[in-house]
Amino acid sequence: MSFSPLINELITALKCLPGVGAKSAQRMAFALLERNRDGAMTLSKVLHDAMEHVSHCEHCRTFTEARLCKICENPMRSETGQLCIVESPQDVLAVEQTSEYKGKYFVLMGHLSPIDGIGPAEIGLTELVQLLDRESIQEVILATNPTVEGEATAHYIGQICREKQIKATRIAHGVPVGGELEYIDGNTISHAFAGRRPV
Amino acid sequence: MSFSPLINELITALKCLPGVGAKSAQRMAFALLERNRDGAMTLSKVLHDAMEHVSHCEHCRTFTEARLCKICENPMRSETGQLCIVESPQDVLAVEQTSEYKGKYFVLMGHLSPIDGIGPAEIGLTELVQLLDRESIQEVILATNPTVEGEATAHYIGQICREKQIKATRIAHGVPVGGELEYIDGNTISHAFAGRRPV
Ligand SMILES: [Zn+2]
Ligand SMILES: [Zn+2]
Numbered sequence: 001m002s003f004s005p006l007i008n009e010l011i012t013a014l015k016c017l018p019g020v021g022a023k024s025a026q027r028m029a030f031a032l033l034e035r036n037r038d039g040a041m042t043l044s045k046v047l048h049d050a051m052e053h054v055s056h057c058e059h060c061r062t063f064t065e066a067r068l069c070k071i072c073e074n075p076m077r078s079e080t081g082q083l084c085i086v087e088s089p090q091d092v093l094a095v096e097q098t099s100e101y102k103g104k105y106f107v108l109m110g111h112l113s114p115i116d117g118i119g120p121a122e123i124g125l126t127e128l129v130q131l132l133d134r135e136s137i138q139e140v141i142l143a144t145n146p147t148v149e150g151e152a153t154a155h156y157i158g159q160i161c162r163e164k165q166i167k168a169t170r171i172a173h174g175v176p177v178g179g180e181l182e183y184i185d186g187n188t189i190s191h192a193f194a195g196r197r198p199v
Numbered sequence: 200m201s202f203s204p205l206i207n208e209l210i211t212a213l214k215c216l217p218g219v220g221a222k223s224a225q226r227m228a229f230a231l232l233e234r235n236r237d238g239a240m241t242l243s244k245v246l247h248d249a250m251e252h253v254s255h256c257e258h259c260r261t262f263t264e265a266r267l268c269k270i271c272e273n274p275m276r277s278e279t280g281q282l283c284i285v286e287s288p289q290d291v292l293a294v295e296q297t298s299e300y301k302g303k304y305f306v307l308m309g310h311l312s313p314i315d316g317i318g319p320a321e322i323g324l325t326e327l328v329q330l331l332d333r334e335s336i337q338e339v340i341l342a343t344n345p346t347v348e349g350e351a352t353a354h355y356i357g358q359i360c361r362e363k364q365i366k367a368t369r370i371a372h373g374v375p376v377g378g379e380l381e382y383i384d385g386n387t388i389s390h391a392f393a394g395r396r397p398v
Binding site: 002003004005006007009010013014016017018019024026027028029030031032033034036037039040041042043044045046047048049050051053054063064065066069070088089090093109 | 201203204205206208213215216218225230238242245246247248264265287
């Protein structure tokens with residue numbers, strides 16, 4: 001015995017959400033049915049609209065329902081001649097929260113991962129090359145994650161820039177501000193030592 | 200700065216799910232956009248259908264999209280003359296999984312909680328009284344949770360049964376099968392001692 005067909009379907013469908021297993025899907029289904037049908041109806045509509053209309057910005061590849069995202073639309077953003085390469089839309093948000101970077105972005109929507117069949121084309125490097133040829137970029141800032149894949153990706157894009165004689169820089173890795181040395185991994189500490197600067 | 204309007208709406212809408220905060224809603228939104236648009240479209244449709252069509256069984260009050268749930272529809276279920284009172288549809292599933300109970304159910308969809316304005320009418324006791332007058336019930340099994348509210352609710356329904364001279368029983372509380380005595384709370388152990396039986 002189980003629940004009614006439609007409730008079973010709802011529980012199954014909720015399991016498409018990352019981190020939601022059978023038990024939480026069941027809890028979610030009943031919570032919505034019991035206490036928040038309006039919220040569920042809104043979620044149904046917004047899910048549909050977002051999946052139908054959200055695509056990629058034609059310039060930077062981030063997610064947006066418009067042809068160009070807010071940042072690419074802003075002509076001031078081209079003035080610095082800087083292009084920051086990140087892995088995800090969430091990374092754009094993280095950099096923007098510092099309010100210090102004023103240039104444009106290019107969002108890879110991933111990183112190189114040959115084992116998973118993710119090569120240069122899958123992370124938009126064809127479009128990136130076109131963009132570098134088309135626009136006058138003075139500096140490419142490689143802000144991919146400090147993981148094995150992120151480093152490999154940064155290295156690969158760095159080579160493209162070198163061929164085109166465009167300056168490429170990598171963001172610094174080191175001890176996070178407020179971090180305590182004793183809790184930082186050795187690899188990070190090595191980076192922090194290698195990147196030391198006179199005070 | 201934040202994401203595009205539609206993505207922000209999606210993140211907000213996902214927060215209507217119980218246990219989902221800002222950070223997990225963001226993670227869910229991007230996971231669906233990146234990797235599972237079909238799953239999200241299905242979820243959108245099923246959410247809509249479930250909120251629109253799932254209502255309460257006319258006999259036992261559990262959730263179902265039909266007029267009567269599978270159990271109430273089955274005439275064999277009336278033969279035992281037993282009616283098991285539970286708090287939620289999930290409790291029905293829990294009892295059904297034992298495959299031992301063959302009677303019908305009445306689902307309160309909650310418990311008495313005067314502080315939250317939940318009185319007898321809100322948990323369907325008007326309908327329960329009508330059901331007890333209409334059908335030939337030999338035994339009401341009170342299977343509400345062993346919480347303060349669940350006990351108070353069982354006590355209240357027990358009194359209704361007494362007035363109608365219908366036998367009412369309460370499920371036993373004690374040490375769970377496979378439970379280790381040293382980890383069981385004192386209240387449960389008291390119940391287990393009070394309910395002891397000759398072997
Ligand atoms: Zn853009
Ligand atoms: Zn029913």
